[in-house]
Amino acid sequence: MIESLLRFSIERRVLILFAVLGLVILGGWSYQRLPIDAVPDITNVQVQINTEAPGYSPLEAEQRITWPVETALSGLPNLSYTRSLSRYGLSQVTVVFEDGTDIYFARNLINERLGKIKNRLPAGLEPAMGPIATGLGEIFMYMVEANPGAKQADGRAFDAMALREIQDWIIRPQLVLVKGVTKINSIGGYNKEYHVTPEPTKLLSFGLSMEQVRAALERNNQNRGAGYIETRGQQWLIRTPGQLESIADIEQVVIDHAVIGKYKGINVRVKDVAEVAIGKELRTGAATQNGHETVLGTAMMLMGENSRNVSRDLAKALENVNRSLPEGVVATVVYDRTSLVDKAIATVQKNLLEGALLVVIVLFGLLGNWRAALITAAVIPITMLMTMTGMVQMGVSANLMSLGALDFGLIVDGAVIIVENTIRRLAEAQKQHGGLLPLKDRLELAYDATNEVIRPSLFGVGIITLVYLPIFTLTGVEGKMFHPMAVTVVLALSAALILSVTFIPAAIALVMNGKVAEHENAIMLAAKNAYRPLLIASLKLRWWLVSGAAVLVLLCSWLATTLGSEFIPQLDEGDIALHALRIPGTGLEQAVGMQKLLEARIKELPEVDKVFAKIGTAEVATDPMPPSVADNFVILKPRDQWPDPSRSKADFVEELAAAVKQIPGNNYEFTQPIEMRFNELISGVRTDLGIKVMGDDLDQMLASANDILEVLETLEGVADARVEQVTGLPMLSVIPNRAALAAYGLSVSDVQDVVATALAGESAGLMFEGDRRFELVVRLPERLRQNPAELERLPIPITQAPGFIPLSEVAELQAANSPNQISRENGKRLVVVTANIRGRDLGGFVAEAQTKIATDVKLPAGYWLDYGGTFEQLESASKRLSLVVPVTLLLVIGLLIMAFGSVKDALIIFTGVPLALTGGVLALWLRDMPLSISAGVGFIALSGVAVLNGLVMLSFIKNLRLENKGNESGELVPAIIEGALTRLRPVLMTALVASLGFVPMALNVGIGAEVQRPLATVVIGGIISSTLLTLLILPALYRIVHGGRNNA
DSSP, X not given: OHHHHHHHHHHTHHHHHHHHHHHHHHHHHHHHHOOBOSSOOOOOEEEEEEXXXXXOOHHHHIIIIIXXXXXXXXXXXXXXXXXXXXXXXXXXXXXXXXTTOOHHHHHHHHHHHHHHTGGGSOTTOOOEEOOSEEEEEEEEEEEEEEOTTOBOTTSOBOOHHHHHHHIIXXXXXXXXXXXXXXXXXXXXXXXXXXXXXXXHHHHHHHTOOHHHHHHHHHHTSOOEEEEEEEETTEEEEEEEOOOOOSHHHHHTOEEEEOOSSTTTTSEEEXXXXXXXXXXXXXXXXXXXXXXXXXXXXXXXXXXXXXXXXXXXXXXXXXXXXXXXXXXXXXXXXXXXXXXXXXXXHHHHHHXXXXXXXXXXXXXXXXXXXXXXXXXXXXXXXXXXXXXXXXXXXXXXXXXXXXXXXXXXXXXXXXXXXXXXXXXXXXXXXXXXXXSOOOHHHHHHHHHHHHHHHXXXXXXXXXXXXXXXXXXXXXXXXXXXXXHHHHHHHHHHHXXXXXXXXXXXHHHHHHHOOSOOOOOOOHHHHHXXXXXXXXXXXXXXXXXXXXXXXXXXXXXXXXXXXXXXXXXXXXXXXXXXXXXXXXXXXXXXXXXXXXXXXXXXXXXXXXXXXXXXXXXXXXXXXSSOOOTTEEEEEEEEOOGGGSSSTTOOHHHHHHHHHHHHTTSTTOXXXXXXXXXXXXXXXXXXXXXXXXXXXXXXXHHHHHHHHHHHHHHHTTSTTEEEEEEOOOSOEEEEEEXXXXXXXXXXXXXXXXXXXXXXXXXXXXXXXXXXXXXXXXXXXXXXXXXXXXXXXXXXXXXXXXXXXXXXXXXXXXXXXXXXXXXXXXXXXXXEEEEEEEEEEOSSOHHHHHHHHHHHHHHXXXXXXXXXXXXXEHHHHHHHHHHHHHHHHHHXXXXXXXXXXXXXXXXXXXXXXXXXXHHHHHHHHHHHHHTTOOEEHHHHHHHHHHHHHHHHHHHHHHHHXXXXXXXXXXXXXXXXXXXXXHHHHHTHHHHHHHHHHHHHTTHHHHHOOSTTHHHHHHXXXXXXXXXXXXXXXXXXXXXXXXXHHHOGGGGO
C-alpha cells in the first residue's frame, strides 16, 4: 500500500501539489475561525443554586434551606458531588456533575427537583439557579465613574446611587445583548429606593402602626382596568389609574383616621407621620478603585463561548455605550481577558516562529542544498495549516497548552530523513552516470530512495504519535488541561506523516531536476572527522560504555526522586489578585473605609497601574463573600514602564506584601485572577492547598483546624496559612418572652413582623420612572435604625388599651457571636485550613504536611481530613500515567519488533528511552525545576524522539549487512562504522531540529512561558543524551548483541 501511494505521488506529482494547495487554502480559512484563548477552560459541569434569605443567620440558612436543597438533589443522574455555603441572608449550593453532562440537561433536572421542595422551604424564599457560565466566565470588568465636576440634570454631583442607576438602566441592557454574554453582574453604589420613614412617636399620637402605613401605600399604588365600552362605533378602554408617580403623591396618601388623641376621627396622611425621600438600599457589596468608591460591572461569558471573541465584542460595545451616557460619566475597562490571551498567544507565536527559523537554518546548513531544504521547510507551514483545520473541526482552541508541545523539529523529522536520503542517492547516481539523469531514471531513483527509508520514518513518527496516547487517558481537570495538547500534537504529526508519503516524494520528483551537488559541507566534514575515532573507540570499549550508561540511568532515577513535584508550573498572568480579610462582622461602610486606605498604599508603588476591589457579595451571588472580605485586583504597568524592568515579579510581590502589612486590621492571601478561580474550581478553595476537617460539631472542627494550622506554620515554604472564618459574626437577637406575649394576646410573628418592617424595611410596591422601576420601602428613620437602645422602645400594637407597648415589655435583646458561615461538602459540614506554597514544590510540601499532621494532630471519632488543591490533580494524573505509560512503552516495543522482525534489535533501540530520560532529568535538575505534568509530557515526547533516531541508524546498518551478506561477525564492525557514519547527518539533523525547535520555548520569559518551559527543558536535555546514545552506545550495544564469539 505504501509503495502504491509513493508511486502514485511521484507519477501524479502535479495533482498532489494541487491537492496540498487546496489543503493550504482550507487551513487559511480555518485559521480565521480558530478560537483563541489563554488556557483551556478546565471548568467542571456545575450549577449554582442561590437562595436569598433576608434575616436568616448562617445556622438557620443551613437548617431550613441548604439541607433541604442538598437532600432533594441527592441521587441525580451523573451527579459527582455537592458543595454548599450558608451565610447570613444567603444559601448557596453548588452541584457538580460528571464531565460530559449537558449543562441544560443538568439544569432541567435541578429545576424539576427544586419544584418539588418549594413547599418545604420557608414562605417567600425562591431558590434561583446561577447564570449558565463557567467558573472562569468572569472575562470582562468595567468601572462606571463620573469625571470631577460632572453634574446631574438637577445640578447635583453624581453620587454612588446615580452611577448605579446608570449601570443598571443604561449600560447593562446594552452589554447583555453582546453575543456570548449570559449575565452582567453589578456590585457597588446603591440601588435607588423610595423610602417612607415613619416617626414612632407620631404614629403613637395617632394610634397608627407601621403595618397600616405599608398597607395604605400598597392600596393606593395600583392601576386597574375596567373593561371597555362601545359608543358611536368606537371602543373605549376604561381604566382607573392610581399609580403613585412622585414623592408628593406618596405624601398625600391617606393612611387611616386617627383613633386616639385630639385628632381622633380625622384622616391622617403619610406626610403627617413620616418623611418621604429617595433612599439607599441595604446593600450586600461595594466596589472601589484607586481609593474611592465606584460601581463595577462584570460580564459573565456563556459556557462554551470563546473568551477572546466575547471580550473583544464587549470592548467594542462599551465604546458605543459611552456615547449614550450622561455628560461627564464614563465606563472604563479595568480587566479584560483579551489582554492576557493576546500576551499568551504572542508568547506561543514567538516560540513557534523562532523555533521554525532555527529549524530552517539547520536544514540549510546541514543539507547543503537549498531546494532540498526548501522542500523540507515547506512541511512546517503546510502541517500547521492542516493542524488548524483539525483543531477547528474538533473544537480545540489555540492556547498555551494546545500549542505548547508543538515542535516543528518533530514535525519535519520524517521529511528530513526522506529528503536527506534522496539527495544523497541522487548525488551518487549523478556521479556514476557522469551527469544529469533521464527523467524516468530520476523518478525511479526518487521512488527507491524514499521507499528505502519510508518505513523507519513512518514507524518513528508513528511511535512519537503513539507515546502521546497516554495523555488521552487523563480525566477530570488534568484531562481538560492536557487533552488539547495531545490532540494538537497528534494532528500535527498525522499531517506530517501524510505529507511524508505524498507531498515530499511529489515535490522531490518535481523540484530536484537539476544537478544535485551533494557535497559534504565544512560542518559535516568536521562532524564526521570528530565522530569516526569516537565511534571506533566506543566499539572497542563497548562493555565499559554500556556499563557507564547503566550507572548513569540508575543515578538519574535516584535524582528524579529528589526533584519534587507539582501539577503544572504557575502561569504568570501579569496581574495580582489580593484577598483581603478583616475581622468577621466588619460592617460594609467600615470595610470600604479600610479598603480606601489599602488601595492608596498599593497605588504608591510605581509598578502599579491601577487597583480595584469587590467587597462583599454582588447582585448575583456567584462568589458570595461577607462584607469583611474583599477581592483586590492589582493591575500592573507594562514591564518597560517599571523603574527597573528586570525586576522579578516575585520580588515585587514581596515588596507589596510588606507594604500592605503596615495597614492594621487586614490579613492577606496573594494569588492571580485566573489562578484564584482555577483553584476554587478544583477544590472549592482559592489557595494551593486546602485541608478540610469533616465532621458535625463546628466547635470541635474549629479546634482541630487550629491544631492543623499550628503544624502547617512550622513547615518550610508555607505562606498565607489560615483557618477559614467560621465564627465571630456579631448578632443582636430579639428573644420573645412567650408568657408576656400570651398576656397581651400577641404571637411571635406579630413581634417579628414589626421588627422586620422597622429595621429591614417592608416593600409597599414599585415606583415607575419610564421603564425604570424602584422599590417603595417602609422602615424606621436611619438615626433610629442604627441605635439598639431605640429598638427596645419600638411600639408593638396590641388590641387592648393603651393600644401599644414597647418591645422591651415582650422581648429581650441579646448580643452574642454566632457562626460566620457553615460550609458543607457531600452533605457533611467542614472547616477548611488553607495555605499557599512558595519557594518549594507542592508535592513535597503536601507529603511532609500529611506526615506531620498524622503524627501531631489527633482527631476524635467521627471526624476526618480531606486534602484538596491542585496536588489532587497531580496525584491522580501521576497514578493514571504510571499505569498507562508502561503499557504504551510495551506497544512501542511491539511496533519495533514489527519493524525489524527481531526482538533483540527492538530492545537495542528501546534502550534509547531510559538514556534519553536521563538527559531530561539532568536538565530539570540543572535548571532547578520540579517534576510536573508539563515535564511529564516532555518525557513522553522524548521517548518517541529517542526511538526514532535509533530506528533510522539501526535499520540502515541492518540493510548494509544484508546487502553485503554480512552474516559473519568479521563483517559486522565495518557495517556498523559505515552505517553510523552514513546516518550521522540525518541523526544530527533530526536531533538538532527537534531540540532547536524547543530552544525559544525553554528560554522565553513572556506571559505563559512558565507552563511550557519544563516541557522544552526536558526535550532539549533528553535529545542531547539521546543523540549521544544513538551515535555511541547504540552501535556498541549492537556490536555486543550481534558479535557472537568475537564479543569479548
